Amino acid sequence: MKKFNILSIILILMLVLAGCAPAEQPSQANPQESTQQPDSNNEQETDKFVPQILFNGSSTLAPVMASISTNFIEGFVTWDKVDASFPEENISIYVSAGGSGQGVKSVIDKTSDFGMIARTVKDSEKEKLTELKEFKVGVDALTLGVNPQNPVLTVKDNLTTDEIVKIFSGEFKTWKDLDSSLPDKEIIVITRDIGGGAHEVFQSKIMGDVQVKADAIQAPSMGALVTKIMENEYAIGYASFGVVNQNKGKVATLKVDGVEATKENILNGSYIIQRPLIALFSGELTAPQQVFMDYVMSPEGMEVVESMGFVPAK
Amino acid sequence: MKDRREFIFRFIVVTGAAVSSVLVLLVFFYILGESLIFFRTVSFPEFLFGSTWSPLSPKPEYSFLPMILATMYISLLATAIASPLSAGCALFLTFNSHKKISRFILSCIDMIAGIPSVIFGFIGLVVLVKFLERHLHMTAGESVLAGSILLSVMLFPYMVTGCAEAFENGKAKYYAASQSLGVSKWYTMRKIILPCASNAIFVNMLLAFSRAIGETMAVMMVTGNSPIFPKLLGRAETIPSLIALEMGTAEYKSIHYSSLYAAGLILIITVFFIQLAAHRLNSAGRRNTL
Numbered sequence: 001m002k003k004f005n006i007l008s009i010i011l012i013l014m015l016v017l018a019g020c021a022p023a024e025q026p027s028q029a030n031p032q033e034s035t036q037q038p039d040s041n042n043e044q045e046t047d048k049f050v051p052q053i054l055f056n057g058s059s060t061l062a063p064v065m066a067s068i069s070t071n072f073i074e075g076f077v078t079w080d081k082v083d084a085s086f087p088e089e090n091i092s093i094y095v096s097a098g099g100s101g102q103g104v105k106s107v108i109d110k111t112s113d114f115g116m117i118a119r120t121v122k123d124s125e126k127e128k129l130t131e132l133k134e135f136k137v138g139v140d141a142l143t144l145g146v147n148p149q150n151p152v153l154t155v156k157d158n159l160t161t162d163e164i165v166k167i168f169s170g171e172f173k174t175w176k177d178l179d180s181s182l183p184d185k186e187i188i189v190i191t192r193d194i195g196g197g198a199h200e201v202f203q204s205k206i207m208g209d210v211q212v213k214a215d216a217i218q219a220p221s222m223g224a225l226v227t228k229i230m231e232n233e234y235a236i237g238y239a240s241f242g243v244v245n246q247n248k249g250k251v252a253t254l255k256v257d258g259v260e261a262t263k264e265n266i267l268n269g270s271y272i273i274q275r276p277l278i279a280l281f282s283g284e285l286t287a288p289q290q291v292f293m294d295y296v297m298s299p300e301g302m303e304v305v306e307s308m309g310f311v312p313a314k
Numbered sequence: 315m316k317d318r319r320e321f322i323f324r325f326i327v328v329t330g331a332a333v334s335s336v337l338v339l340l341v342f343f344y345i346l347g348e349s350l351i352f353f354r355t356v357s358f359p360e361f362l363f364g365s366t367w368s369p370l371s372p373k374p375e376y377s378f379l380p381m382i383l384a385t386m387y388i389s390l391l392a393t394a395i396a397s398p399l400s401a402g403c404a405l406f407l408t409f410n411s412h413k414k415i416s417r418f419i420l421s422c423i424d425m426i427a428g429i430p431s432v433i434f435g436f437i438g439l440v441v442l443v444k445f446l447e448r449h450l451h452m453t454a455g456e457s458v459l460a461g462s463i464l465l466s467v468m469l470f471p472y473m474v475t476g477c478a479e480a481f482e483n484g485k486a487k488y489y490a491a492s493q494s495l496g497v498s499k500w501y502t503m504r505k506i507i508l509p510c511a512s513n514a515i516f517v518n519m520l521l522a523f524s525r526a527i528g529e530t531m532a533v534m535m536v537t538g539n540s541p542i543f544p545k546l547l548g549r550a551e552t553i554p555s556l557i558a559l560e561m562g563t564a565e566y567k568s569i570h571y572s573s574l575y576a577a578g579l580i581l582i583i584t585v586f587f588i589q590l591a592a593h594r595l596n597s598a599g600r601r602n603t604l
Contacts, residue, residue: 099562193559193560193563194560197563211368218538218559231440
């Protein structure tokens with residue numbers, strides 16, 4: 001009974017201390033932290049073997065990375081099986097999704113080893129990441145997806161950039177505005193959240209300075225966006241090439257300026273709405289990190305990228 | 315020995331209370347601190363009375379008004395739908411059904427409260443939204459109405475439990491007397507139990523309303539999340555959905571990031587005042603009926 005009491009006191013004390021931590025963090029200047037941490041990190045790299053690797057970032061790339069790392073862990077189990085010079089420790093690779101922005105942030109704050117992004121690295125971000133290394137894992141394209149029942153498919157299989165801009169900005173309100181033979185039904189425009197990687201790519205490649213209309217539906221994830229297209233025959237949205245391939249037959253895609261979203265057209269760059277899937281790293285890779293990234297870029301890793309519907313980088 | 319035990323027990327109780335109240339304050343001040351940048355750069359009339367939310371356009375505009383209105387609209391409507399239903403349900407369970415059966419039904423209703431909100435959201439998306447599309451001839455069923463109906467189902471268990479408790483108190487106090495006077499059951503319910511529980515029901519509605527304001531996932535999946543002024547059959551975006559959608563990708567420490575904290579602050583303050591009102595009414599009501 002007494003032991004139990006003491007234990008609970010310790011627990012409560014820990015809670016109290018934990019409660020204090022968030023209050024201190026914001027007051028501590030951030031730049032100080034970032035100058036101190038790389039040093040201690042370098043020491044760790046040379047002195048101690050770190051058996052875990054952390055990934056954080058894009059929700060498009062995360063499932064791919066998770067799947068590759070599962071294969072890696074199941075294939076080798078402990079590090080000494082990967083390479084005889086490594087100690088016998090269990091491999092642990094953690095992948096968490098939170099958006100491209102968070103991927104970059106987590107590498108800058110050192111809360112994860114690798115950041116995953118589904119867009120190019122911005123110049124402002126390059127300034128903060130001095131020893132930036134980019135691993136281009138694959139390419140994703142955004143296709144103009146509609147429901148297979150959508151009457152637009154009977155009239156045309158192609159949209160020009162100008163038409164897409166008019167649809168997404170709300171200038172074309174109904175399908176009839178696009179083509180007079182189409183029904184007088186509202187065009188349901190579906191987008192991802194306006195701050196996300198997918199929207200950024202779409203904005204810069206298609207929309208330019210024109211804003212997407214305010215009454216567009218914002219889907220909380222790419223999966224939700226594609227589900228909505230499959231559910232609603234008057235919907236249109238920029239669906240990820242990978243997710244469309246995972247739902248073959250349930251989503252129809254339209255050509256953009258006469259170019260179809262195929263593997264070849266994406267790789268040779270003629271299909272313009274595309275984005276790279278990149279794993280970011282800042283600093284020098286440790287030996288186990290290097291081995292894992294080699295595995296990601298190997299044919300086995302690339303096979304996973306392709307099986308998830310994306311275009312592998314190699 | 316006994317002294318020491320008592321001391322330890324007191325220590326645990328006091329630290330527990332201190333930790334939880336300090337935590338609440340910490341959360342509040344952390345959010346206040348993060349939103350300061352926003353309050354310094356964007357003027358009060360702009361964020362409260364503007365009409366457009368476009369934080370990332372070349373000329374950014376930050377107005378919470380459409381989201382505040384949508385949050386109020388959806389939550390009020392949900393409470394309005396749930397209140398009569400749950401009061402009726404609680405009345406039935408208290409007076410008309412066998413005690414064992416009503417206890418069983420009550421525990422079933424309580425189980426609804428345990429269903430994760432994302433499940434509600436998913437059902438709402440594939441059933442409710444589809445239903446509205448088919449029967450109201452809407453091109454897209456995502457709407458304030460869909461959000462309110464879904465939310466009212468989620469509020470139902472809390473309100474039934476609350477109302478049943480109030481009716482049970484009324485029943486214990488007056489039912490035997492009214493029966494011995496030969497008054498009918500339905501008359502007793504209507505003229506005695508309902509008026510005497512009206513205060514408790516109202517407090518219940520306020521609490522349910524403040525719970526509705528904060529609901530995120532389920533509402534986010536069925537309202538379409540368009541930052542425009544809400545209409546019953548139009549799309550809308552609530553404050554919690556706004557924060558959940560944009561927080562992950564907002565640039566760290568930017569005005570956009572800070573504005574989302576400011577939205578959270580507005581939400582906290584609103585809920586705080588509702589809770590305060592509920593508390594006041596509740597204690598006033600207790601004094602009156604006793």
